[in-house]
Each structure stands twice: as structure tokens, then as C-alpha cells.
Amino acid sequence: MDGAVEFPLDLAELSFRAAGDALVRRSVLPSGVRILSEHVPGSRSLTIGYWVAVGSRDELPGHFGSTHFLEHLLFKGTPTRSALDIAIAFDSVGGEHNAMTAKEYTCYYAKVQDRDLAMAVDVLTDMVTSSLLDPDEFETERGVILEELAMADDDPADVANERFFEAVLGEHPLGRAIGGSPEAIRSASRAAVWEHFQANYRPQDLVITVAGAVDHDVLVAQVTRSLAQAGWDPETLATPVERRTGGAAQITQGEALSIALRPLEQVNMLIGMPGLVATDDRRVTASVLNSIFGGGMSSRLFQEVREKRGLAYSVYSFAPGYSDAGLFGMYAGCTPAKAGQVAELMLSELHRLARHGVTPEEMRRASGQLSGASALALEDSDTRMSRLGRSEITLGEFVDLDESLRRLALVTPDDVQALAADYLTGPISVSAVGALPADAFSGILPSGVRP
Known part of the structure; x- marks a missing residue:
């Protein structure tokens, strides 16, 4: 590999060798789903992530806290899996699974042995495409999130960090807390979170990345099959969402x-x-x-x-x-x-x-x-x-x-x-x-x- 390798959104296939003889491959499905893998020689396990380029900064008025809500709710069941089924799927193979919400993206990920890739693809696809956002689970998770925010508020370093972003970035959306405020979580409605889910969890938004003991062709076949079973037709034409562009924003200080x-x-x-x-x-x-x-x-x-x-x-x-x-x-x-x-x-x-x-x-x-x-x-x-x-x-x-x-x-x-x-x-x-x-x-x- 000589220099950086660009990732054009309109390029369907890309393959190259990176440092350490790792093989990196990238496929863009007709539906806009992007699949990237890095095969690492000698690995026996892998980490897989399902990403959407939507974070706390992307929430609109009336939807504040929706990103954090979804991070919790996508683990709470689909038409074919309960929350317990999702947990058992990974626990029974010694795997790890979790999610992270950031200011500009959300990722649902798992780490498993190479032989358990198909299971991880099926479960994560089901979660990201078909979550029920069950009303009862919604209210339960409202309480869980409020407890999480209360725990953070008891940590003075966390409080100072949140206030620092607000002070430096002012009214810029990046200045908002990732987890949302207690007021926003208390007032959030399932309808608003569902709207946020429908608007941002689409084939053209989805990026799937895998690193470790992975065969790219097998991965693409498994993802394509699981998306089709979820009702996301891989042959439906769509262009991947554009990356954020425009350079540095004009920042007005929040407070000194x-x-x-x-x-x-x-x-x-x-x-x-x-x-x-x-x-x-x-x-x-x-x-x-x-x-x-x-x-x-x-x-x-x-x-x-x-x-x-x-x-x-x-x-x-x-x-x-x-x-x-x-x-x-x-x-x-x-x-x-x-x-x-x-x-x-x-x-x-x-x-x-x-x-x-x-x-x-x-x-x-x-x-x-x-x-x-x-x-x-x-x-x-x-x-x-x-x-x-x-x-x-x-x-x-x-x-x-x-x-x-x-x-x-x-x-x-x-x-x-x-x-x-x-x-x-x-x-x-x-x-x-x-x-x-x-x-x-x-x-x-x-x-x-x-x-």
C-alpha cells in the first residue's frame, strides 16, 4: 500500500493490501449498503460493527435523545427474537456485544470466533433493520437511561466534560450531550424515536465493517442474505449517503x-x-x-x-x-x-x-x-x-x-x-x-x- 486509499462512494468494489499483509476489501451493494473487511493473517476471532452516520448532533428539535434511546432499544427485541434471545445468541458462544453512541455516528458491534460470523450477522442485521421499539420496553428503557444519566451526573469529571463542550462549541450541535438531557429523555415519545429510526436506519445509511479472521466473499453473501430476509432488498437501487462536508464551521463560544x-x-x-x-x-x-x-x-x-x-x-x-x-x-x-x-x-x-x-x-x-x-x-x-x-x-x-x-x-x-x-x-x-x-x-x- 502506497499512500492513503480513497473510498469513492460510487465505486462498487475495491481491494488492496495494507501494512502487515492485511487484506482490505470493500463492496458497495446496489442498495447503498457498504461492506468493508480487513483480513488479518493468523486471527481466529473477529469484530463486526454495524454503523449508521447519525449521532447526537443530528437530532432535530422534538427528537433530542432519540439516538441514545435507539442504542438501548435495538437490543430489546424484533419480530423473531426477544431481548433474551439476542443476549443468549452471543453469551452461548462466549462472544461480546454492545453499542456506542457518538456525536456523529452510532455503532452496534460484536466480537466472536470466526466460526460464529454468520450468527453475528444474522442477529445484528435483525436488530438494525427490524427492531420493534416495543412501547413497554420503551418506558422501561426510559428509566434505565435516566439512571445512566444520573450516574454520569454523579461523576464530576463527566459533568465538567459535558460543560466544556457546551462552553467551547456554544450552539453548535456538537456541543450537546451525547446521551441527551434528563428533560429530553423524560419528554421523548416513542413516535419521535420511531421517526428518527425510520429516517436514519436505511440501506444507504448502513456501513458494515469486520476485522480479523474474515473472508470477504463469505461476509458479503451472509450480509446480502440476512438483509433480504429482513425485507431490505439488496437489489433496490440507492446511493450511499454523502459524507459530511463543508469544512470547518463558524464556532461562536458558548461561555468563557x-x-x-x-x-x-x-x-x-x-x-x-x-x-x-x-x-x-x-x-x-x-x-x-x-x-x-x-x-x-x-x-x-x-x-x-x-x-x-x-x-x-x-x-x-x-x-x-x-x-x-x-x-x-x-x-x-x-x-x-x-x-x-x-x-x-x-x-x-x-x-x-x-x-x-x-x-x-x-x-x-x-x-x-x-x-x-x-x-x-x-x-x-x-x-x-x-x-x-x-x-x-x-x-x-x-x-x-x-x-x-x-x-x-x-x-x-x-x-x-x-x-x-x-x-x-x-x-x-x-x-x-x-x-x-x-x-x-x-x-x-x-x-x-x-x-
Whole structure:
């Protein structure tokens, strides 16, 4: 494989060899269903995912919380399987099955032995195409989801994270909580969730990815058969849904300071600003910057905040990217009386990086960390399956380990320094949960900004 491999939506068949002699194949059925596989030599198991490119950001007024509801309800039964039948199908073969709702996609997945692929295809197809959304189960899951949200609300780090996205991204749909608010879940109707299901779970929306011990031709035959049995005629013509395009959105800051006062022993706080979209050419540079700045025990944040000064146990940075927006953030948990000092120290470290750059030794360590972590992650079929899904849904191209390392080697210290300076041109937002002094962040925020 030489360079990235593009995934055109109008190309019916594609096949190539990736790093490690993995065979990647992609088929687009006439109905618009996309099937991707990565055969990994020596594997005896596989991970399979059924993806739809709809997440919490795609919910319309009146449908807030529908994505999270569906993640729960699709496990609750079809005309041919009860919720218990679905659970038994995987438990009886030692498999794992679950789902994840994200801001821009939802995935239902399973990990099984290679001999159990047909079962996994049949069950997941049945769930995604034919869920009953039973009214009684709907009310039961309403209670379950509310308990899940209550559990998250008891975690100050979760609360600070949700408030951080709202503070940085403002009214942009990506700023909304993935799980929905308790108010939205309480007011959600089965009719609204059913409308959301019908509008977004169609053949042209479906992406199926498998990694591990998989034969692509067998996989396509099994998927085609199971879709036909579910009433999704594979020969009905449809074009796959377009990927999200349009570049970076105009982001208007939600608020500079978001505080939740709680009588806790620690303050959980996040500081940051808008970052890069998922398809930005500087995403590799962002990974290097994050590694040097706050991505490990040798990073600047860890060394300055924890090792040298003992101000926090947990401190790190992160840089998520989405189709039209991104963030760069710094997290720390510390004693309330030290919150202002830690916040100023974290931000001053970013300014120092932007002014003075990074050292050759830091670049060497970052390259080693990122290349090693990437290689180790690919030992897991879950990671490979997810890489296929993100490649198809978000990026429109496949980047294997060799290409990732080639791109990593092109990043220069000047690139990292320039990106840090670019981050600092954006408005700074702070979210925090804990027993904070009123002036805790006066040293890093504009005058007049108060809790």
C-alpha cells in the first residue's frame, strides 16, 4: 500500500493490501449498503460493527435523545427474537456485544470466533433493520437511561466534560450531550424515536465493517442474505449517503466560564479552545503536539503540574476532531485552593510551547510514543474494525500503519509550534466542578467574567 486509499462512494468494489499483509476489501451493494473487511493473517476471532452516520448532533428539535434511546432499544427485541434471545445468541458462544453512541455516528458491534460470523450477522442485521421499539420496553428503557444519566451526573469529571463542550462549541450541535438531557429523555415519545429510526436506519445509511479472521466473499453473501430476509432488498437501487462536508464551521463560544459548585474534595476542570476538524491535514501535527504537551508521563503538563509541583494526580491534554469542528483541551483534578494556580500553569505551558517551540528530544519521544501506540492498538480487532468504520464514514480514505508513520515523520518542530500558536488565537473556555473560590480563574480569563 502506497499512500492513503480513497473510498469513492460510487465505486462498487475495491481491494488492496495494507501494512502487515492485511487484506482490505470493500463492496458497495446496489442498495447503498457498504461492506468493508480487513483480513488479518493468523486471527481466529473477529469484530463486526454495524454503523449508521447519525449521532447526537443530528437530532432535530422534538427528537433530542432519540439516538441514545435507539442504542438501548435495538437490543430489546424484533419480530423473531426477544431481548433474551439476542443476549443468549452471543453469551452461548462466549462472544461480546454492545453499542456506542457518538456525536456523529452510532455503532452496534460484536466480537466472536470466526466460526460464529454468520450468527453475528444474522442477529445484528435483525436488530438494525427490524427492531420493534416495543412501547413497554420503551418506558422501561426510559428509566434505565435516566439512571445512566444520573450516574454520569454523579461523576464530576463527566459533568465538567459535558460543560466544556457546551462552553467551547456554544450552539453548535456538537456541543450537546451525547446521551441527551434528563428533560429530553423524560419528554421523548416513542413516535419521535420511531421517526428518527425510520429516517436514519436505511440501506444507504448502513456501513458494515469486520476485522480479523474474515473472508470477504463469505461476509458479503451472509450480509446480502440476512438483509433480504429482513425485507431490505439488496437489489433496490440507492446511493450511499454523502459524507459530511463543508469544512470547518463558524464556532461562536458558548461561555468563557462554566462552574458547577459542589462540595467535593477536588475540583475537576477543563481549559481549552476550538481545535481542528477530523480531515484537517494538521491532525498528525495535533497528535504530536498533544503527545509532547499532555499525552503521557513524560509530557510537559505531567512533569510540570504533577512531578515537579505535586499539584494534581491526574493531568493531561486531548484533541478530538469532528467533521466540521474540533477542540483542544487540558484537564486537571486538584484541591480547590490550588485550582487557579494549576489553571494558570497549564495555560502558561501552552503559551511557552507556542513562543519557544519544542526540542528534538521531545519530537523523538512523541514519534516513538505515537508509532508504538498505533502498532500496539492494531493487535486488537476492535481497533481495526473501528478504523474501517471511521475511514468510511468520516475520512473517506484508509490510512494504514505505514502511511501513518510516513505522515508522522513529516511533522516538524515548526509545525508543532505554529499549531500551538494557532490554538491560542481562539477564545479560551473553562469548565469546572467543585467547591471553587469566586476568583479562581481570574488570572486566565477576561476581567468581568465571573461564575
